[in-house]
Amino acid sequence: MTEPQPDELLQLAQEAARRAGVLLRDGRPADLAVAATKSSPIDVVTEMDIAAEKLITGHLAEQRPEDGFLGEEGASREGTSGVRWVIDPLDGTVNYLYGLPTWAVSIAAEYRGETLVGVVAAPMRGETYHAVRGGGAFLGTRRLACRPAPPSLDQSLVGTGFNYVQRVRTHQAEVARHLVPRLRDIRRSGSAAVDLCDVAAGRLDGFFERGLNPWDSAAGELIAREAGALSGGRPGAAATYDLTVTAVPGVFEPLQQLLEDLGAWHD
Template sequence: MTDPLHTDLLDLAQEAARRAGVLLRDGRPADLAVAATKSSPIDVVTEMDIAAEKLITGLIAEHRPDDGILGEEGAATEGTSGVRWVIDPLDGTVNYLYGLPTWAVSIAAEQDGETVVGVVAAPMRGETFHAVRGHGAWDGERRLACRPAAPLEQALVSTGFNYVADVRAHQADVAQRLIPLLRDIRRGGSAAVDLCDVAAGRLDGYYERGLHPWDLAAGDLIAREAGALTGGRPGERPSGALAVAGTPGVFEPLQRLLEDFGAWHD
């Protein structure tokens, strides 16, 4: 039986993600990538991002006013209930800008510092992933399971790159060294969706440096509840230094290579 509190948190997270996803999907101008009503297309994306976070935090405050909140667009309240929401209202902003479908609303709920609920809604893909700690990971009514163990040389692995040129150059070097050792590498553009794709068996692994808590929180729980392993540098939890997820057969050798190749520093 799911803890009634966790059920309530899941219901609220799903409704908030659904509403924010509709706002972002239906509010995106058709010509966003080439023209905008503001000074640049980026301004419009930022406005949509902020509007989505305001919608989410407003709904949470209405139902659970004593909870804490940490949001990408600046929402930060301590709360007194022991529950904190970690929110990325639009993960994959460049994809959103260009009209690519891989962007998502990511909402996680922590209880006493541990993530207990995660929801990642990808409206343009028609998918909403969710997990409650200890109760598996799901895409709607379909239970998710990561891929069967495969050797690293047969692994399809996704990653992401920083927007700072010097950092990207080092990350490209790491990827270049990895590619001959894997089946192939992908760059999806949304950390939350990549983690869910590991959970859904579409990727064998994923890694990235430079993520924030709101990028990771929901997707990390969903991946783990689908049977994947997650971490950072060896013996550490996922963090801004490095986040790694993978099937049980891929996770440790991938993590070791990333350590050897210095993926954890710029």
């Protein structure tokens, strides 16, 4: 098995994300409607999610037919090369459905279970982020670095998201109620991939969310880490579906502990 070249994977991911971003930006129908739902009636899929995923997987499979896939909209294939592409063709579908600009295409390449490359394209911002493990994070050609840690947690601006299952989101709202007085403020953009890139770009001090799948965070988490952020789940553990925490050093540990104390990972 030949070890993949990260630069090759990066170029493929960038081109696939560019093509999908153009399709989503320029091809959005005026009468866009919900095509299906997933975890709940408000967790929606549009025809454009499906079309973008087909475009991405088709492009990647043409160039690297032995690779595997894991995509939000059902792309799942075991490969033989050791490389797996983790794809969210449209992160922020509800934003996209309503015509809000905060949505992104997220593509990561894993090799033997470790993320090597991440690309997040946010077409309505005119921004594309990328990172290669050990090579830093970039917005276009500009190298990214997280913000310096604020003096205390109560001066931190933190992003989060809410699950579409009513029981879970109700608990998340209760956690947020306790968090707000202890932070500078909370932001909720509707796209985890964009939030993670905003940590990398110094626009947020941290981000946390319960219920993220690998396609939601694989690319953005690598970009944030390569910009200097720390990432994990509950204290001493890796990020999981139960909890993902990504923040600048100095904010990561106290935020992680506060979320643990508030029981953010369960209801």
